[in-house]
Amino acid sequence: MEQAKEDKVVVRGLEGVVAGETRISHVDGANGQLYYDGYNLDELAGRTSFAETIYLMWYGKLPTPAELRSLRSRLVAEMRLPTQIVTMIQLTPPGAHPMCVLRTIVSALGMFDPDVEDMSDEANERKALRLTAQVPTIIADLHRVRTGQPLLSPDPKLGFAANFLYMFRGATPDAVEEKAFDLTLMLHADHGMNASTFAGRVTVSTLADLHSGLTSALGTLKGPLHGGANERVMEMLMDIEHPDVVESYIQGMLENKQRVMGFGHRVYKTEDPRARHLRGMSKQLCERAKVPHLYEISERIERIVKERKGIYPNVDFYSATVQHALRIPKEYFTTIFAAARTPGWLAHMREQLADNRLIRPTSRYTGRYDLKWVPPEQRT
Ligand SMILES: CC(C)(COP(=O)(O)OP(=O)(O)OC[C@H]1O[C@@H](n2cnc3c(N)ncnc32)[C@H](O)[C@@H]1OP(=O)(O)O)[C@@H](O)C(=O)NCCC(=O)NCCS
Incomplete structure (x- = not known):
């Protein structure tokens, strides 16, 4: 039977x-602008903390001081992990990539969350808060375990971003470091319908739980064409070593x-x-950390x-040198990006669920039709 030729257009x-609608963020690529729920990034960067940005994405407005205090203390209070999860982190193979561990542990957290199967908006809000708070602890604990240092509990006197850095490195960040780290997280908080956000939305569009959606998003971010690029940037900078060889090194890459x-x-x-925001921070932090050549390269x-x-x-x-100057080892760079993007992903997944339709595209078939089955001994 002759099949009609498929005339579907593949993009x-x-x-x-356009795969959906969102109010959370907008990338205006032609003009190089990014909006977080109505605010131009340039309006917020340096003025609005990561926690305030989370509030904006989740509740559609900037918080009052009381609302911000409440969100911060709820986030810090939720940073603890179940003991079994800590044991799982301790049991992960030392050579496993931190993104691989993070993706696996987030998936495992779904087995311990009392709300995991409750898809009501109230339960999803509680899970969003918990996951946003737990992801930094997983990353910090993994680093502490691997470097043989004791695990730290969050310090209620510190903010959310400062706690993350404190639990990771074991020293309270100074004001410059805290500001830089908070801004780095804030700049990564959301970015329209990118690959990992789309993956998270697709997963929850089947009415799978938020832990499943976050696991999909994390797996998608890991690739070097997406969030995995920052680690590769650092490898390249280390490989170049000196500003004088940049020209020949990059020329060689482009020729190949x-x-x-x-x-x-x-x-x-x-x-x-x-x-642009990260460049300025990179310059300042590289000078402070006595690695100005990395900025120059x-x-x-x-x-x-x-x-x-x-x-x-x-x-x-530039997030690579910022994180390096903050004494974060390069293999953790993508996990830091993931921690920053977690509240954005969760905002998108809840937005998807608020007006859900199963995301199920189609494809153009390029295979054959009506082949006849041949017994194994007659196959060539
Ligand atoms: C981000 C990225 C995946 C976007 O890819 P895309 O929209 O599919 O763009 P394309 O792969 O079609 O690239 C378009 C052209 O720009 C070139 N290009 C894009 N990014 C490049 C890069 N980082 N280095 C060198 N050339 C690049 C491509 O070779 C292609 O050139 P050609 O038309 O002469 O073949 C791509 O720019 C990339 O691989 N960047 C490096 C990884 C990275 O930094 N990812 C983080 C993204 S936030």
């Missing part, structure tokens, strides 16, 4: 496809058609505004890639 990589990690973006056709790479390829740094480029 490779779903570029430009290699991608320079931390550059290019599906939506931004001009500068990523997050990179980064700046030179940016100039050359812009000149030769016409592409700009994305969020992953």
